[in-house]
Amino acid sequence: MGDSTDLDDAQIAGNAVPVEDSMGLDDGVQANTSQPALNLPDPADGGPGYERAPEKWNTGLADRQREAPRDIPENPVYGALDLGTNNCRLLLARPTRRGFRVIDAFSRIIRLGEGVAQSGRLSDAAMKRTFEALRVCAGKIERNDVHRAQLVATEACRIAVNGIDFLDGVRDRLGLEIDILTAETEARLAVAGCASLIDTRCDFVLVFDIGGGSSELIWLDLNLLQSRTVRTLDRLDAQTCMAAWTSLPVGVVTLAEHFGGKFVTEKLFEAMVDYVLEMLEPFEREHRFGARIASRSTHFLGTSGTVTTVAGIQLGLPRYDRNKVDGCWLSVSDAQAVTYELVAQTYEERIAQPCIGRDRADLVLAGCAILEALIRMWPCERMRVADRGLREGILATLMIEDGVYRARRRPGRRRR
Secondary structure: OOOOEOOEOOEOOOOOEOOOOOOOOEOOOOOOOOOOOOOOOOHHHOOOOEOOOOHHHOOOHHHHHHOOOOOOOOOOOEEEEEEOOOEEEEEEEEEEOOEEEEEEEEEEEOOOOOOHHHHOOOOHHHHHHHHHHHHHHHHHHHHOOOOEEEEEEOHHHHHOOOHHHHHHHHHHHHOOOEEEEOHHHHHHHHHHHOHHHOOOOOOEEEEEEEOOOOEEEEEEEHHHOOOOOEOOOOHHHHHHOEEEEEEEOOOHHHHHHHHOOOOOOHHHHHHHHHHHHHHHHHHHHHHOHHHHHOOOOEEEEEOOHHHHHHHHHHOOOOOOOHHHHOOOEEEHHHHHHHHHHHHHOOHHHHHHOOOOOOOOOOOHHHHHHHHHHHHHHOOOOEEEEOOOOHHHHHHHHHHHHHOOOOOOOOEOOOOO
8 A cells, every 4th residue: 555645625746546447547635614514315214315215225234334333433434436327436545634645545447337228237248357456445444444434325325236236246255335426415525525625716616526337516606605705615615506417428438339439520520519419418408508698607527537538648747646637727728629639640650648448448439429419519718527426525524424524725816
């Protein structure tokens, strides 16, 4: 295990914690909040944010993971696992005086959702890959004597007919209680995880998470804030600013499977963009954000592998460096320039990109097509990049519930 690192909001510093099999390195993320626990559902209750797990899941390790124990040990370790359509990612952290410090992390591309859009089922090969990744996660959780953890699965397990059966087998063999997260709570946690990167001087912010099987979009109206004098938004305030959200049933894996991801011509890429734009149109017709953001201060905030990859390329990094990417600003025109450079490249040339590699070369243009559709639907000049999101939101929530999460708020003046 590598050295842990503290990050103080937008000031990204320190050495990254090594992450296994990952293009993006994970390390400590500091966030500012002093508010009470987020109003998120308890997965054991099967509330509006969670699919109800079978009753036999809600015993044993589940109690340790979900409930806030009365006795909190000294220097407790908290855990968050995100089992997505494309990646399996774990974060372990200890609370500090200014947020939390990541002590161990794991990320592996497992493509759990491979072929699910066509067959409706998780394949045997995908489940085997995922099980082996989860075995590593279980070992890390045990070795670090994790006090509390929340482990969640997203789109692939939501839509696969054998998703619950797979998670049931994981529970029986590895002792990991994994809850199936609904799209709404996935969106809320993504906002909570990157709240400190929101520019509170703006009027509107589009937070988006381009996943493997779905894409979550959340429009924030910062005029809903009771006070506009804070420079850094806390997680609770960010959620109260949610004006509208949607979950598109398309992500990098599903879009690449539908159109092909290795050999993408400009014509095929435009067809991918148009496909996503058609999905966006009903949401835009209902909420009219195009008109609402016109002549108003607005920025994008992307929390996905697509935008971190685009940022790494635009920054000219010789290899992906999370410390340089997380929290950075890009002009939307620069992001588009990277997109069309990638469209012009061959599959082999994309593999050679140090921030892409072989594992992502057939998916990156699908993610770029989703990003391009967002830009065309809601023209914007600035985009902030977050190599943080759902897992950080989970960690902060658990620590807030236990009363061990502390951070300071920094005042500032709003720019009109």
